[in-house]
Amino acid sequence: MERLPPLNAIKAFEVAARAGSFTLAATELGVSSAAVSQQVRNLETWFGKQLFVRSGNRIALTDAGHAIYPQTARALGDIAAIGRRMLEGGLRTRLVVSVPFSLAELWLAPRLAVLLDAFPQMAIDVRVEDDPVDVVRQNIDLRISYGDYHYPALRMVRLVHDDVLPVCAPDFWQRYGDGASSLAEVHESLFIHTNWGPNYASHPTWADWFTASGGNRSPDPSHGRRVGLSSLAIASARLGLGIALGQRVMARADLEAGRLIALSSVSVRLGQPYCAFMPSAKAERADIAELVALLSKTAPLAWEPRAPQDRI
Structure with missing residues (x-):
């Protein structure tokens, strides 16, 4: 030896x-x-x-x-x-998943529902927390993070590199947008701005989106509506509070159900991908492998941009 x-x-x-x-x-x-x-x-x-x-x-x-x-x-x-x-006698009874606040409800929860169809007796512990977390000491099976750099000692799988696009509720656009020929004409107070917090600097802003669209407008966050979570930006748009730069993976269900409409097909990619981290000894476990596969799926959205479409 x-x-x-x-x-x-x-x-x-x-x-x-x-x-x-x-x-x-x-x-x-x-x-x-x-x-x-x-x-x-x-x-x-x-x-x-x-x-x-x-x-x-x-x-x-x-x-x-x-x-x-x-x-x-x-x-x-x-x-x-x-x-x-x-x-534990070789029996695993609980899946412990740690996830950032924004991803828990709109992205993780629907996929956990699919996972439970395959593993109906599974107990799941979802922990909503910011990076960094101590995956080993807290006995976390799977940590989902924004960025691929947080946990160099763990096995990593890149899940999805998301993007954002302008979305709002259909009734909102009928009330406030029909008179505008483009998003460039929308009043600054109607834009929803997401504040990712002091630890992040790679998230796209409305100014980035207008640049990607070929314009030069830069809506002032102090004149609009500001929220502290990407998921809250989408919820606010769904409730008719304004136009948000919604993350595609989070807005998918609302777009397909018609609760939200996309105002343009132009999107801006996030600065970092979402990644899954896990101890190497757990990476091949069936429940974890199945969840990672579900989180990695990025099927095309079944929607078409609504007016004003790609006009800026």
Whole structure:
């Protein structure tokens, strides 16, 4: 059998690298920070490589530390999964899915309904939370995130690279839009703006959409309606509160049912794709593989743009 590095030292290294601090790692492990530091030194001696740069109470991974961290995190996650599976007697009774707020109702929930047709006895735990989350420690089976960079130690599958297009309720357009020959003539107060929050800068705005359409208008968010979630922008448009830049995957059901109409076929792509992350040991599980397949499906929408169509 090949020589294995000391497992306690591997655990101390993984927690310290994830926490960015020997002190925080000590708190998680229930030992002293000196004990964590000693375990890391033991591992550095075993590898013959320095894994952290130490500067007072601060630590940072070296190139060697970055090289081994993803594999150590995956390996410890796999070991934890084996332990849970054995303790559960080989029977899995619950699927734990973690998802951002905007995706939970309009995108994830309909696909979970399809999944339950295939696995009717499955118990599902949906956790709605922002990145980052500790997938391994919280025993999360599948994390859905905006962007492909959050969890380098986990298996990743790109699900969909969504886009946005202008949508509103049919009655709203009849009341407020019929007199306009283009979206460029719509009053600024009728636009719905989505505020993604301080952590995001790659989401398209109304100014981006007008540029993509060949125009140069830039509606002022302070003169319109502003919401804090993409799903809330679509709900607001459905309720006749204005015209939203609706995400295609979230607006699909409303568009196909006629609760929303698309005012143009011009769309703008989001800056990042939506991705699924999971521990490697869970990636081949039937329920998880089925859900990932459902989330990856992006069949064309059965709709046609309504007036004013592609005129800006």
